[in-house]
Amino acid sequence: MQRPDMSVVLAGITMRNPVMTASGTFGYGAEFADYLDLESIGAMVTKGLSLKPKAGNPTPRIVETPGGMLNAIGLQNVGIDTFIEQKLPYLKDVNTPVIANLYGNTLEEYGEVASRLDGLAGVAGIEVNISCPNVKQGGIVFGTDPGAAKEVVSLVKRNTSKPLIVKLSPNVTDVVLMAKACADAGADALSLINTLTGMAIDLERRRPVLANVTGGLSGPAIKPVALRMVWQVAKAVKLPLIGIGGIMNGRDALEFMLAGATAVQVGTASFLDPSAAQRIAQEMEQYLVDNGIDSVRSLIGALEV
Amino acid sequence: MQFKSMVISNVEVSPNYFRMRMTAPQELSSSVPGQFVMLKVNDAIDPLLRRPFGLFDVGSFVPEYAGCGAQVYCEILYKVVGKGTKLLSTLHHGDLVDLLVPLGKGFQMGPAGEEKVLVGGGVGLAPLYYLAKQLKERGEKVRLFAGGRNRDDVLCITEFERLGVETYVATDDGTLGERGFVTQVLERHLASGMRIFACGPTPMLNAVAKMSEKHGVPCQVSMEAYMACGVGACLGCVMKGANHSDETPDYRCVCKDGPVFDSFELQWS
Ligand SMILES: Cc1cc2nc3c(=O)[nH]c(=O)nc-3n(C[C@H](O)[C@H](O)[C@H](O)COP(=O)(O)OP(=O)(O)OC[C@H]3O[C@@H](n4cnc5c(N)ncnc54)[C@H](O)[C@@H]3O)c2cc1C
Ligand SMILES: Cc1cc2nc3c(=O)[nH]c(=O)nc-3n(C[C@H](O)[C@H](O)[C@H](O)COP(=O)(O)O)c2cc1C
Ligand code: FES
Numbered sequence: 001m002q003r004p005d006m007s008v009v010l011a012g013i014t015m016r017n018p019v020m021t022a023s024g025t026f027g028y029g030a031e032f033a034d035y036l037d038l039e040s041i042g043a044m045v046t047k048g049l050s051l052k053p054k055a056g057n058p059t060p061r062i063v064e065t066p067g068g069m070l071n072a073i074g075l076q077n078v079g080i081d082t083f084i085e086q087k088l089p090y091l092k093d094v095n096t097p098v099i100a101n102l103y104g105n106t107l108e109e110y111g112e113v114a115s116r117l118d119g120l121a122g123v124a125g126i127e128v129n130i131s132c133p134n135v136k137q138g139g140i141v142f143g144t145d146p147g148a149a150k151e152v153v154s155l156v157k158r159n160t161s162k163p164l165i166v167k168l169s170p171n172v173t174d175v176v177l178m179a180k181a182c183a184d185a186g187a188d189a190l191s192l193i194n195t196l197t198g199m200a201i202d203l204e205r206r207r208p209v210l211a212n213v214t215g216g217l218s219g220p221a222i223k224p225v226a227l228r229m230v231w232q233v234a235k236a237v238k239l240p241l242i243g244i245g246g247i248m249n250g251r252d253a254l255e256f257m258l259a260g261a262t263a264v265q266v267g268t269a270s271f272l273d274p275s276a277a278q279r280i281a282q283e284m285e286q287y288l289v290d291n292g293i294d295s296v297r298s299l300i301g302a303l304e305v
Numbered sequence: 306m307q308f309k310s311m312v313i314s315n316v317e318v319s320p321n322y323f324r325m326r327m328t329a330p331q332e333l334s335s336s337v338p339g340q341f342v343m344l345k346v347n348d349a350i351d352p353l354l355r356r357p358f359g360l361f362d363v364g365s366f367v368p369e370y371a372g373c374g375a376q377v378y379c380e381i382l383y384k385v386v387g388k389g390t391k392l393l394s395t396l397h398h399g400d401l402v403d404l405l406v407p408l409g410k411g412f413q414m415g416p417a418g419e420e421k422v423l424v425g426g427g428v429g430l431a432p433l434y435y436l437a438k439q440l441k442e443r444g445e446k447v448r449l450f451a452g453g454r455n456r457d458d459v460l461c462i463t464e465f466e467r468l469g470v471e472t473y474v475a476t477d478d479g480t481l482g483e484r485g486f487v488t489q490v491l492e493r494h495l496a497s498g499m500r501i502f503a504c505g506p507t508p509m510l511n512a513v514a515k516m517s518e519k520h521g522v523p524c525q526v527s528m529e530a531y532m533a534c535g536v537g538a539c540l541g542c543v544m545k546g547a548n549h550s551d552e553t554p555d556y557r558c559v560c561k562d563g564p565v566f567d568s569f570e571l572q573w574s
Contacts, residue, residue, distance in 0.1 A: 027538030031561075035307055035405075035536075047540075055554025062533050062541035064354050069533060076540045076556065220350045248350070271354060271534045272345060274307060274405065 004288035011163035011188035015042035022267035023101035035274035053079035058211040068219030072212035097124035115159040131169030131194035143169035146181035153185035167191040234260020250283025329379040337411030338436035343535040345403040359432035426505025452487025456480040514568035530559040537561030545572040
């Protein structure tokens with residue numbers, strides 16, 4: 001049998017397979033170049049970029065919890081200008097689409113960062129983070145109020161001609177409402193989910209473990225929540241979806257596709273296994289071979305309920 | 306690089322302290338003391354993250370199987386403190402672990418002729434042994450100042466002595482060597498023309514960094530931080546650089562910019 005067709009098209013971005021790396025877990029790409037072939041994965045998403053460089057939160061910033069980890073990095077990043085000068089040239093030479101993840105501290109900043117990325121060669125699309133639980137201003141406000149989300153997404157839309165992906169927060173009562181608001185405002189695709197707000201306590205010291213007190217939970221522990229949200233949104237919104245949350249292997253990734261995702265992002269798994277994204281793409285392909293399926297696209301939303 | 310490694314031996318050298326020898330890739334023979342490994346204790350999702358350990362020793366051995374050539378091994382020296390290290394202590398000869406090696410920036414040995422002063426607390430002696438070995442191979446004069454809470458915390462002193470390292474020991478309770486902090490012993494011996502290499506608990510490194518500044522002796526410290534990726538991608542392991550302030554943030558990645566830093570690069574309390 002011929003090798004199965006693993007390619008997908010997401011909001012106009014053609015990817016050799018559905019596996020992307022998740023923002024904040026893959027640095028700016030080069031960090032992982034020794035461990036996997038960057039040209040074997042579908043796309044790379046950069047660490048969240050802001051207008052000015054951002055210091056991030058005090059330490060400790062991470063702690064392990066059963067089946068997951070909490071992080072309160074606080075969106076530390078080099079800032080949009082340094083990214084363009086120092087990180088993008090390397091990424092440009094890699095034959096894999098690069099999605100720039102961005103956020104703003106204010107509404108205007110979202111627009112400004114998006115416009116600086118517009119027209120830049122080497123950036124295939126942008127992913128707007130309206131869902132970071134670790135920064136006081138911005139982020140979460142836009143991610144939990146449908147009105148604010150609509151506002152920020154329409155502003156970014158006016159400032160970019162690139163495919164616009166909006167990354168949703170799970171920290172809401174009704175994710176479908178948020179998804180619809182973003183769709184109405186002009187999003188071309190939706191990513192879900194970002195981390196779930198959580199907390200860890202040091203019983204001996206009687207203090208929170210993280211300096212920031214709370215952090216974002218990621219890893220296998222959040223997969224069932226992420227799957228449920230992808231499935232709910234897939235039924236309600238016509239946009240292509242990117243499934244994120246606790247994907248550790250090819251089977252996890254395919255479950256997200258059955259639930260309605262066109263592509264997936266691999267986050268925490270890259271910390272345990274720096275070649276995870278490449279391995280997951282191979283495992284997905286092997287599943288298709290084993291089951292005589294000739295295109296991965298035939299699995300998108302194929303869940304029987 | 307990522308490497309599936311086989312445990313060769315794993316023995317308790319002092320209550321709660323283990324020394325584990327593992328097969329290693331050829332590349333590790335050119336590793337630098339102070340570099341570290343990230344080890345996945347098992348395939349399960351609990352514990353989820355890899356655990357970082359300094360390289361205690363790297364060398365070569367000839368396996369007992371017929372026809373085998375020399376192979377590289379590496380060793381770690383670790384203290385059982387929690388879930389991951391507890392599991393690690395149950396591994397036996399023949400078990401497999403997944404390693405990322407060699408990570409981070411190690412010690413810079415500096416010009417020949419100076420006296421090399423190693424300062425270690427507890428399990429902080431681990432990377433210093435590999436360093437001492439290389440310094441002695443270069444024919445340098447090496448002194449070790451080792452500290453711990455009690456005699457059980459002072460590890461592998463005879464190994465250092467076997468290398469020809471002059472050793473000074475201090476324990477909080479006086480059960481081995483002098484009673485008190487090792488930094489007090491160190492201070493009596495500090496003089497110009499020395500170079501300090503330190504690894505251990507942060508308060509100890511803090512004291513050593515201050516002392517080195519006072520005496521004008523160059524000092525490198527090996528730092529610890531909670532790590533997730535080990536390769537500079539997650540930004541979980543950062544610490545404050547010397548010029549850090551809220552307005553001009555200066556965070557250094559312990560895994561990528563360190564774990565070994567010149568002491569003046571960091572902000573001390
Ligand atoms: C670069 C580097 C080199 C290291 N080298 C050595 C070494 O040679 N030998 C050795 O025994 N240990 C070393 N450590 C510390 C070692 O990584 C931790 O002790 C280990 O990860 C604890 O795992 P655990 O699952 O047993 O503990 P957990 O169950 O995760 O935690 C138990 C306790 O250990 C503390 N702890 C957890 N992680 C760390 C950490 N990274 N640093 C300090 N304390 C921690 C926790 O705060 C907690 O109180 C090193 C750490 C770093 C960053
Ligand atoms: C250390 C860390 C940093 C992250 N930084 C960002 C970020 O900058 N922007 C963003 O949109 N998401 C960020 N995330 C969220 C991830 O992209 C992803 O949505 C989440 O980790 C869930 O996926 P996982 O379970 O596969 O890790 C971060 C996650 C982690 C663990
Ligand atoms: S451990 Fe991830 S950046 Fe250092």
